[in-house]
Amino acid sequence: MLIGTNLKNFLKNPLKILKKIKKKKLIIFKKKIPIMYILNIKTFNKLLKYKIKYKNYKKKIKKTEKNKKFIMHKHWKPDKNFLKQASLWGIKLYKTATKTELASFISYWNAEKRSFYHIQWQQKLARNLQQIRNMINIKKKNINNISKLEYKIPYGFRGE
Structure with a gap:
Protein backbone atom coordinates (compact mmCIF):
# COMPACT_ATOMS: atom_id res chain seq x y z
CA MET A 1 0.00 0.00 0.00
CA LEU A 39 10.41 2.04 1.96
CA ASN A 40 10.19 0.03 5.13
CA ILE A 41 13.17 -2.24 5.87
CA LYS A 42 11.47 -5.46 4.66
CA THR A 43 10.67 -3.99 1.26
CA PHE A 44 14.18 -2.58 1.00
CA ASN A 45 15.70 -6.01 1.71
CA LYS A 46 13.46 -7.60 -0.95
CA LEU A 47 14.64 -5.08 -3.54
CA LEU A 48 18.24 -5.71 -2.55
CA LYS A 49 17.80 -9.48 -3.05
CA TYR A 50 16.31 -8.90 -6.51
CA LYS A 51 19.21 -6.64 -7.43
CA ILE A 52 21.74 -9.30 -6.37
CA LYS A 53 19.88 -11.99 -8.35
CA TYR A 54 19.86 -9.73 -11.41
CA LYS A 55 23.61 -9.10 -11.16
CA ASN A 56 24.28 -12.83 -10.86
CA TYR A 57 22.06 -13.49 -13.87
CA LYS A 58 24.02 -10.98 -15.96
CA LYS A 59 27.31 -12.64 -14.86
CA LYS A 60 26.00 -16.05 -15.92
CA ILE A 61 25.11 -14.68 -19.35
CA LYS A 62 28.59 -13.21 -19.79
CA LYS A 63 30.33 -16.45 -18.78
CA THR A 64 28.33 -18.74 -21.03
CA GLU A 65 28.03 -16.57 -24.12
CA LYS A 66 31.75 -16.30 -24.92
CA ASN A 67 32.20 -20.03 -25.60
CA LYS A 68 28.90 -20.84 -27.29
CA LYS A 69 26.79 -19.46 -30.09
CA PHE A 70 23.85 -17.41 -28.89
CA ILE A 71 21.01 -15.32 -30.23
CA MET A 72 21.38 -11.59 -29.72
CA HIS A 73 19.76 -10.29 -26.52
CA LYS A 74 19.21 -6.86 -25.01
CA HIS A 75 21.94 -7.26 -22.35
CA TRP A 76 24.74 -7.93 -24.85
CA LYS A 77 27.70 -5.58 -24.81
CA PRO A 78 31.01 -5.66 -26.69
CA ASP A 79 34.24 -6.22 -24.75
CA LYS A 80 36.10 -3.36 -23.12
CA ASN A 81 38.95 -3.70 -25.62
CA PHE A 82 36.54 -3.60 -28.57
CA LEU A 83 38.35 -0.76 -30.39
CA LYS A 84 41.67 -2.60 -30.19
CA GLN A 85 40.09 -5.77 -31.55
CA ALA A 86 38.43 -3.86 -34.37
CA SER A 87 41.79 -2.43 -35.40
CA LEU A 88 43.21 -5.97 -35.53
CA TRP A 89 40.38 -6.88 -37.91
CA GLY A 90 41.35 -3.93 -40.14
CA ILE A 91 38.46 -1.70 -39.11
CA LYS A 92 39.39 1.79 -37.93
CA LEU A 93 37.03 3.05 -35.26
CA TYR A 94 37.95 6.14 -33.28
CA LYS A 95 35.27 5.79 -30.62
CA THR A 96 33.14 3.00 -29.23
CA ALA A 97 29.50 2.50 -30.13
CA THR A 98 27.08 5.04 -28.71
CA LYS A 99 23.98 3.85 -26.86
CA THR A 100 21.78 4.50 -29.88
CA GLU A 101 24.12 2.72 -32.29
CA LEU A 102 24.32 -0.28 -29.99
CA ALA A 103 20.56 -0.31 -29.41
CA SER A 104 19.78 -0.24 -33.14
CA PHE A 105 22.31 -3.03 -33.80
CA ILE A 106 20.88 -5.20 -31.00
CA SER A 107 17.25 -4.63 -31.99
CA TYR A 108 17.99 -5.51 -35.64
CA TRP A 109 19.82 -8.74 -34.80
CA ASN A 110 17.42 -9.65 -32.02
CA ALA A 111 14.61 -9.74 -34.58
CA GLU A 112 16.70 -11.86 -36.98
CA LYS A 113 17.09 -14.68 -34.39
CA ARG A 114 20.47 -15.74 -35.81
CA SER A 115 23.11 -17.23 -33.53
CA PHE A 116 26.82 -16.42 -33.58
CA TYR A 117 29.79 -16.53 -31.21
CA HIS A 118 30.56 -13.45 -29.11
CA ILE A 119 33.58 -12.56 -31.24
CA GLN A 120 31.45 -12.78 -34.40
CA TRP A 121 28.88 -10.41 -32.92
CA GLN A 122 31.67 -7.95 -32.20
CA GLN A 123 32.95 -8.21 -35.76
CA LYS A 124 29.45 -7.57 -37.09
CA LEU A 125 29.12 -4.54 -34.82
CA ALA A 126 32.50 -3.17 -35.95
CA ARG A 127 31.58 -3.52 -39.63
CA ASN A 128 28.17 -2.00 -38.99
CA LEU A 129 29.70 1.02 -37.19
CA GLN A 130 32.22 1.49 -40.00
CA GLN A 131 29.49 1.48 -42.65
CA ILE A 132 27.20 3.83 -40.74
CA ARG A 133 29.95 6.30 -39.90
CA ASN A 134 31.33 6.30 -43.46
CA MET A 135 27.87 7.00 -44.90
CA ILE A 136 27.51 10.01 -42.62
CA ASN A 137 30.89 11.44 -43.70
CA ILE A 138 30.22 11.18 -47.44
CA LYS A 139 28.96 14.45 -48.87
CA LYS A 140 26.19 13.96 -51.37
CA LYS A 141 26.56 15.75 -54.68
CA ASN A 142 23.74 17.88 -55.93
CA ILE A 143 22.94 16.50 -59.37
CA ASN A 144 20.96 19.61 -60.26
CA ASN A 145 24.04 21.84 -60.20
CA ILE A 146 25.33 22.73 -63.66
CA SER A 147 29.07 23.13 -63.72
CA LYS A 148 30.40 26.44 -64.97
CA LEU A 149 32.98 26.38 -67.72
CA GLU A 150 36.15 28.38 -67.31
CA TYR A 151 37.33 30.23 -70.39
CA LYS A 152 40.65 31.28 -68.96
CA ILE A 153 43.73 29.80 -70.59
CA PRO A 154 46.20 28.56 -67.98
CA TYR A 155 49.68 30.08 -67.97
CA GLY A 156 52.01 28.20 -70.29
CA PHE A 157 49.34 27.19 -72.82
CA ARG A 158 48.73 29.01 -76.08
CA GLY A 159 45.29 30.21 -76.81
CA GLU A 160 44.00 30.71 -80.33
Whole structure:
Protein backbone atom coordinates (compact mmCIF):
# COMPACT_ATOMS: atom_id res chain seq x y z
CA MET A 1 0.00 0.00 0.00
CA LEU A 2 1.23 3.50 -0.77
CA ILE A 3 1.00 6.62 1.33
CA GLY A 4 1.58 9.99 -0.30
CA THR A 5 2.39 13.37 1.19
CA ASN A 6 3.83 16.64 -0.03
CA LEU A 7 7.28 17.88 0.84
CA LYS A 8 6.12 20.66 3.18
CA ASN A 9 4.15 18.26 5.40
CA PHE A 10 7.03 15.81 5.51
CA LEU A 11 9.55 18.50 6.51
CA LYS A 12 7.30 19.78 9.32
CA ASN A 13 7.15 16.45 11.16
CA PRO A 14 9.04 13.62 9.44
CA LEU A 15 9.04 11.24 12.43
CA LYS A 16 5.25 11.29 12.70
CA ILE A 17 4.90 10.41 9.02
CA LEU A 18 7.63 7.75 9.12
CA LYS A 19 5.89 5.98 12.03
CA LYS A 20 2.76 5.64 9.87
CA ILE A 21 4.49 3.60 7.14
CA LYS A 22 5.05 0.33 9.07
CA LYS A 23 4.27 -2.02 6.16
CA LYS A 24 3.74 0.57 3.49
CA LYS A 25 5.68 2.70 1.07
CA LEU A 26 5.77 6.49 1.22
CA ILE A 27 5.95 8.79 -1.77
CA ILE A 28 6.85 12.43 -1.24
CA PHE A 29 5.62 14.88 -3.85
CA LYS A 30 6.74 18.36 -4.81
CA LYS A 31 4.32 20.18 -7.11
CA LYS A 32 2.53 16.89 -7.88
CA ILE A 33 5.79 15.24 -9.01
CA PRO A 34 7.23 12.36 -6.94
CA ILE A 35 10.67 13.36 -5.69
CA MET A 36 11.37 10.70 -3.06
CA TYR A 37 10.31 7.16 -2.18
CA ILE A 38 10.67 5.79 1.35
CA LEU A 39 10.41 2.04 1.96
CA ASN A 40 10.19 0.03 5.13
CA ILE A 41 13.17 -2.24 5.87
CA LYS A 42 11.47 -5.46 4.66
CA THR A 43 10.67 -3.99 1.26
CA PHE A 44 14.18 -2.58 1.00
CA ASN A 45 15.70 -6.01 1.71
CA LYS A 46 13.46 -7.60 -0.95
CA LEU A 47 14.64 -5.08 -3.54
CA LEU A 48 18.24 -5.71 -2.55
CA LYS A 49 17.80 -9.48 -3.05
CA TYR A 50 16.31 -8.90 -6.51
CA LYS A 51 19.21 -6.64 -7.43
CA ILE A 52 21.74 -9.30 -6.37
CA LYS A 53 19.88 -11.99 -8.35
CA TYR A 54 19.86 -9.73 -11.41
CA LYS A 55 23.61 -9.10 -11.16
CA ASN A 56 24.28 -12.83 -10.86
CA TYR A 57 22.06 -13.49 -13.87
CA LYS A 58 24.02 -10.98 -15.96
CA LYS A 59 27.31 -12.64 -14.86
CA LYS A 60 26.00 -16.05 -15.92
CA ILE A 61 25.11 -14.68 -19.35
CA LYS A 62 28.59 -13.21 -19.79
CA LYS A 63 30.33 -16.45 -18.78
CA THR A 64 28.33 -18.74 -21.03
CA GLU A 65 28.03 -16.57 -24.12
CA LYS A 66 31.75 -16.30 -24.92
CA ASN A 67 32.20 -20.03 -25.60
CA LYS A 68 28.90 -20.84 -27.29
CA LYS A 69 26.79 -19.46 -30.09
CA PHE A 70 23.85 -17.41 -28.89
CA ILE A 71 21.01 -15.32 -30.23
CA MET A 72 21.38 -11.59 -29.72
CA HIS A 73 19.76 -10.29 -26.52
CA LYS A 74 19.21 -6.86 -25.01
CA HIS A 75 21.94 -7.26 -22.35
CA TRP A 76 24.74 -7.93 -24.85
CA LYS A 77 27.70 -5.58 -24.81
CA PRO A 78 31.01 -5.66 -26.69
CA ASP A 79 34.24 -6.22 -24.75
CA LYS A 80 36.10 -3.36 -23.12
CA ASN A 81 38.95 -3.70 -25.62
CA PHE A 82 36.54 -3.60 -28.57
CA LEU A 83 38.35 -0.76 -30.39
CA LYS A 84 41.67 -2.60 -30.19
CA GLN A 85 40.09 -5.77 -31.55
CA ALA A 86 38.43 -3.86 -34.37
CA SER A 87 41.79 -2.43 -35.40
CA LEU A 88 43.21 -5.97 -35.53
CA TRP A 89 40.38 -6.88 -37.91
CA GLY A 90 41.35 -3.93 -40.14
CA ILE A 91 38.46 -1.70 -39.11
CA LYS A 92 39.39 1.79 -37.93
CA LEU A 93 37.03 3.05 -35.26
CA TYR A 94 37.95 6.14 -33.28
CA LYS A 95 35.27 5.79 -30.62
CA THR A 96 33.14 3.00 -29.23
CA ALA A 97 29.50 2.50 -30.13
CA THR A 98 27.08 5.04 -28.71
CA LYS A 99 23.98 3.85 -26.86
CA THR A 100 21.78 4.50 -29.88
CA GLU A 101 24.12 2.72 -32.29
CA LEU A 102 24.32 -0.28 -29.99
CA ALA A 103 20.56 -0.31 -29.41
CA SER A 104 19.78 -0.24 -33.14
CA PHE A 105 22.31 -3.03 -33.80
CA ILE A 106 20.88 -5.20 -31.00
CA SER A 107 17.25 -4.63 -31.99
CA TYR A 108 17.99 -5.51 -35.64
CA TRP A 109 19.82 -8.74 -34.80
CA ASN A 110 17.42 -9.65 -32.02
CA ALA A 111 14.61 -9.74 -34.58
CA GLU A 112 16.70 -11.86 -36.98
CA LYS A 113 17.09 -14.68 -34.39
CA ARG A 114 20.47 -15.74 -35.81
CA SER A 115 23.11 -17.23 -33.53
CA PHE A 116 26.82 -16.42 -33.58
CA TYR A 117 29.79 -16.53 -31.21
CA HIS A 118 30.56 -13.45 -29.11
CA ILE A 119 33.58 -12.56 -31.24
CA GLN A 120 31.45 -12.78 -34.40
CA TRP A 121 28.88 -10.41 -32.92
CA GLN A 122 31.67 -7.95 -32.20
CA GLN A 123 32.95 -8.21 -35.76
CA LYS A 124 29.45 -7.57 -37.09
CA LEU A 125 29.12 -4.54 -34.82
CA ALA A 126 32.50 -3.17 -35.95
CA ARG A 127 31.58 -3.52 -39.63
CA ASN A 128 28.17 -2.00 -38.99
CA LEU A 129 29.70 1.02 -37.19
CA GLN A 130 32.22 1.49 -40.00
CA GLN A 131 29.49 1.48 -42.65
CA ILE A 132 27.20 3.83 -40.74
CA ARG A 133 29.95 6.30 -39.90
CA ASN A 134 31.33 6.30 -43.46
CA MET A 135 27.87 7.00 -44.90
CA ILE A 136 27.51 10.01 -42.62
CA ASN A 137 30.89 11.44 -43.70
CA ILE A 138 30.22 11.18 -47.44
CA LYS A 139 28.96 14.45 -48.87
CA LYS A 140 26.19 13.96 -51.37
CA LYS A 141 26.56 15.75 -54.68
CA ASN A 142 23.74 17.88 -55.93
CA ILE A 143 22.94 16.50 -59.37
CA ASN A 144 20.96 19.61 -60.26
CA ASN A 145 24.04 21.84 -60.20
CA ILE A 146 25.33 22.73 -63.66
CA SER A 147 29.07 23.13 -63.72
CA LYS A 148 30.40 26.44 -64.97
CA LEU A 149 32.98 26.38 -67.72
CA GLU A 150 36.15 28.38 -67.31
CA TYR A 151 37.33 30.23 -70.39
CA LYS A 152 40.65 31.28 -68.96
CA ILE A 153 43.73 29.80 -70.59
CA PRO A 154 46.20 28.56 -67.98
CA TYR A 155 49.68 30.08 -67.97
CA GLY A 156 52.01 28.20 -70.29
CA PHE A 157 49.34 27.19 -72.82
CA ARG A 158 48.73 29.01 -76.08
CA GLY A 159 45.29 30.21 -76.81
CA GLU A 160 44.00 30.71 -80.33
